[in-house]
Every structure is written in structure tokens, then in C-alpha cells.
Amino acid sequence: MGAVKTKRMPRAVREQQMLDAAVRTFGQRGYMAASMDEIAELAGVSKPLVYLYLNSKEDLFTACIRREATALVAAVRAGARPGLPADRQLWSGLTAFFTHTARHPDGWAVLHLQARTHGAVFAAEVAAMRAEVVEFVTRLILDAARDAHRDPDLPEREVAGLAEALVGAAESLADWANATPGVTVRHSAATLMNFAWAGLGDLMAGRRWTPPDDEPDPEAARSGLTSPVG
Amino acid sequence: MGAVKTKRMPRAVREQQMLDAAVRTFGQRGYMAASMDEIAELAGVSKPLVYLYLNSKEDLFTACIRREATALVAAVRAGARPGLPADRQLWSGLTAFFTHTARHPDGWAVLHLQARTHGAVFAAEVAAMRAEVVEFVTRLILDAARDAHRDPDLPEREVAGLAEALVGAAESLADWANATPGVTVRHSAATLMNFAWAGLGDLMAGRRWTPPDDEPDPEAARSGLTSPVG
Numbered sequence: 001m002g003a004v005k006t007k008r009m010p011r012a013v014r015e016q017q018m019l020d021a022a023v024r025t026f027g028q029r030g031y032m033a034a035s036m037d038e039i040a041e042l043a044g045v046s047k048p049l050v051y052l053y054l055n056s057k058e059d060l061f062t063a064c065i066r067r068e069a070t071a072l073v074a075a076v077r078a079g080a081r082p083g084l085p086a087d088r089q090l091w092s093g094l095t096a097f098f099t100h101t102a103r104h105p106d107g108w109a110v111l112h113l114q115a116r117t118h119g120a121v122f123a124a125e126v127a128a129m130r131a132e133v134v135e136f137v138t139r140l141i142l143d144a145a146r147d148a149h150r151d152p153d154l155p156e157r158e159v160a161g162l163a164e165a166l167v168g169a170a171e172s173l174a175d176w177a178n179a180t181p182g183v184t185v186r187h188s189a190a191t192l193m194n195f196a197w198a199g200l201g202d203l204m205a206g207r208r209w210t211p212p213d214d215e216p217d218p219e220a221a222r223s224g225l226t227s228p229v230g
Numbered sequence: 231m232g233a234v235k236t237k238r239m240p241r242a243v244r245e246q247q248m249l250d251a252a253v254r255t256f257g258q259r260g261y262m263a264a265s266m267d268e269i270a271e272l273a274g275v276s277k278p279l280v281y282l283y284l285n286s287k288e289d290l291f292t293a294c295i296r297r298e299a300t301a302l303v304a305a306v307r308a309g310a311r312p313g314l315p316a317d318r319q320l321w322s323g324l325t326a327f328f329t330h331t332a333r334h335p336d337g338w339a340v341l342h343l344q345a346r347t348h349g350a351v352f353a354a355e356v357a358a359m360r361a362e363v364v365e366f367v368t369r370l371i372l373d374a375a376r377d378a379h380r381d382p383d384l385p386e387r388e389v390a391g392l393a394e395a396l397v398g399a400a401e402s403l404a405d406w407a408n409a410t411p412g413v414t415v416r417h418s419a420a421t422l423m424n425f426a427w428a429g430l431g432d433l434m435a436g437r438r439w440t441p442p443d444d445e446p447d448p449e450a451a452r453s454g455l456t457s458p459v460g
Contacts (some may be wrong), residue, residue: 113353168403
């Protein structure tokens with residue numbers, strides 16, 4: 001033991017352990033109530049080491065926001081499959097989003113509740129990520145409209161509004177899904193597809209968008225629930 | 231002048247003036263940066279009087295949140311017209327919502343940005359209002375489904391999800407509309423109607439929901455813009 005051996009431990013690994021513990025603590029207890037003692041204990045390190053690596057509670061929280069934001073954006077980007085028809089692209093993007101938020105409920109709570117509830121600096125971190133997602137969704141909708149050769153029917157400003165609406169709806173549903181027992185990823189994604197793709201008008205008329213059957217429900221195995229949709 | 235005359239001034243009127251000034255200051259400067267000096271000056275009263283009536287900056291902010299939340303919920307309720315077909319009910323409810331948020335941008339900023347950014351106590355105040363709106367929208371969708379005699383096609387859990395999606399989309403669009411010059415109420419409401427009622431699928435196929443022509447655009451006179459939709 002001693003200082004030399006401690007310093008030779010891979011710092012990156014230790015930092016990730018601290019961030020794992022911090023995301024869990026911030027997500028479950030809230031930013032204010034979370035203590036550095038608790039985070040250090042959960043990470044299996046001393047409190048001074050957390051301060052040495054991450055500097056302060058504020059900086060630790062900022063590091064959590066950045067890591068979770070990067071992971072969420074990457075998951076959504078990886079979920080979109082450019083070769084597919086527009087509705088299938090949207091379905092796979094939404095499924096990726098709800099899978100990520102369901103698997104990382106503490107990370108989602110950090111991003112969507114905690115970061116926006118404890119000061120403008122943290123809120124700005126999340127706003128930057130959100131702008132990136134809106135930009136990405138705007139591009140998806142524009143591409144879909146272009147594929148349909150109907151660009152003139154969807155002016156750019158309307159597409160920007162549609163992307164804002166879609167992202168806002170997805171955020172709201174992710175909060176709801178994580179707070180409501182028994183709601184599967186497939187359920188959340190199908191609800192939003194029916195809302196966003198088919199529209200309430202089609203739903204009222206008994207016409208619904210049907211999720212493809214050729215892929216497993218990523219949550220089915222975990223929750224043991226059959227999907228209430230599709 | 232003197233204490234007696236001051237005390238006989240209607241307290242309710244004074245309080246509303248203080249709340250007007252506070253909503254404007256909190257909405258534009260943010261909760262942290264807003265000073266009680268500034269609020270008192272804008273309200274045309276002394277700072278001690280603000281403290282006498284509203285007790286503290288925290289209590290003043292809470293009073294602002296409650297007043298703005300009550301006004302927004304009342305505006306949305308007043309906008310829904312139970313006798314109309316479902317799409318017209320939704321259209322009039324959305325128009326009422328976007329009209330209110332456009333006319334009270336500082337109130338909306340207090341509710342949707344400031345209150346959720348400065349602590350769990352304030353966030354809980356807004357969460358209560360939001361739950362009321364979601365409940366109201368859930369009821370609207372259920373009634374519409376019942377009118378269409380298609381209840382079995384829309385299980386209650388899916389309706390709850392649709393209401394969350396719709397409210398999240400409307401919140402997101404209201405932020406965007408208030409931050410984007412030239413976006414009219416009719417534009418925001420029509421974008422969300424097309425998204426929520428017709429769905430992206432219909433939009434891609436060139437089928438859009440058309441706003442009724444028999445009502446004036448509540449923002450047209452103010453903004454001088456022609457509506458980019460409908």
C-alpha cells in the first residue's frame with residue numbers, strides 16, 4: 001500500500017466508479033440531499049480522493065451530467081438506422097431512447113430532473129445536450145420528408161416545431177415510464193409512435209401504428225410482462 | 231399619509247402589483263439574480279412592505295408560482311369547449327394554452343424554467359399543477375374515445391401515456407415559441423395539432439389537419455404576421 005501504489009491505480013477506472021456512485025446518489029436522493037460521504041462510501045474510496053479527482057460537489061455533478069448526456073445522445077444516435085423507412089427509423093430511435101432511460105433511471109433523473117432543478121449552470125449543460133437531440137430529430141424529419149418528395153409541404157420552421165414537440169413528448173413519457181410500474185420500453189415507444197406517427201385522429205378512428213414483430217422487446221425479459229401494445 | 235391611510239389601501243390590489251413585478255423580474259432575470267429591491271421598485275412600494283406582505287423571497291416566489299399556475303390551468307379549462315368534436319376541443323384547448331403562454335411569457339418562464347430550476351419545494355408546486363393538466367387532458371382523450379365508441383381500443387394506461395406525451399410536447403413547443411421570433415399562437419397550435427392529431431405519418435403523406443377558419447388568430451393583430459399554416 002502507500003501513496004505510490006495508490007497513484008498507480010488507473011485513475012480513469014476510479015473516476016468512473018466515483019461517477020457511478022455519484023449518479024446513483026444524485027439520481028435517487030437529489031442533488032441537495034446527496035452527501036460526498038455517501039458517494040465516497042458507495043464508490044469504495046475516501047472522501048478526500050473524491051475531492052482530489054473531482055474537485056467539488058458542483059464539479060462532480062457537472063461531470064455526472066456530461067457523462068450521462070453523452071451516453072444518452074450516443075444511444076439515440078446508435079438507435080437510428082439510416083437505411084430504414086422513416087417510421088422504422090423513428091421507432092428504432094425511440095426504442096433506443098426509452099431503453100436507455102429505463103436502464104439508467106438514475107442517469108435520466110440527473111439529466112431531466114436534478115440538473116434542471118439546481119441552478120442555471122447545470123441547466124445550461126442539459127440544454128446543450130437537448131439542442132443536439134432536437135437538431136438530430138429535425139434532420140430525421142427533414143430526411144423523411146425529402147424521401148417522400150414532399151419538402152414544400154413541410155417548411156423548415158414547422159419541422160423545427162415538430163422536433164421540439166417530439167422531444168418534449170419523449171422526455172415527458174420517459175419520466176412517466178420510470179415512475180409507473182409495469183410500463184415497458186415497447187409500451188412507451190409504441191405509445192409515442194401512435195401519438196407521433198399515426199396521430200390521435202387515426203387512433204380515434206381505430207387505426208394504429210403497429211410495431212414491427214421482428215425484434216425482441218428489450219425489456220420483456222427483465223420485467224416479465226407481456227407488451228400491452230402491438 | 232401616515233400609517234392609517236396606508237393600511238386602508240386595499241391590500242389585495244397592492245399584493246397583485248407586487249406579484250406582477252415579481253413575476254416579471256423572476257421571469258426575466260431568473261430566481262437567483264432577481265433582487266427584492268428591484269421588485270419593490272417595479273411595484274412602486276417599499277421593500278419592507280414587500281416583506282410585510284409576502285414574508286421572504288422564497289414565499290414571494292411560491293406565491294408567483296401558485297398565481298401563474300392557477301391562471302394557466304384556468305385558461306386551458308376555459309379554452310376547452312365540451313360540445314365540440316374531439317379535434318376541435320383539442321384545437322381550442324391548445325390555442326388557449328399557447329395564447330396564455332405567449333401573452334404571459336414571464337409567467338411561463340417562472341413555471342416551466344425558474345420553478346423547476348431552483349429547488350425541490352418550488353418544483354413540487356409546479357408538479358401539482360402539471361398533474362392537474364395531465365388529468366384534464368386524459369379525461370379529454372377518454373371522452374373523445376368514448377364518443378367514437380372505441381373505448382376498448384384505447385386502454386387506460388395508453389391514454390395516460392398519450393396525455394403525458396401531449397403535455398410534454400405542448401410544454402416544449404411553448405418554450406420554443408416564446409424563444410423564436412415570429413412564431414404565432416396559431417402556428418404553435420397548428421404544429422401540435424398536426425403532430426398530435428394527424429400524426430407525422432399523415433404529414434409525410436401530405437395529409438394535414440386544417441385549423442378552422444371561423445375564428446380570428448388571437449396573435450395576428452399583435453404580431454402583424456400572417457399565419458404560416460392553415
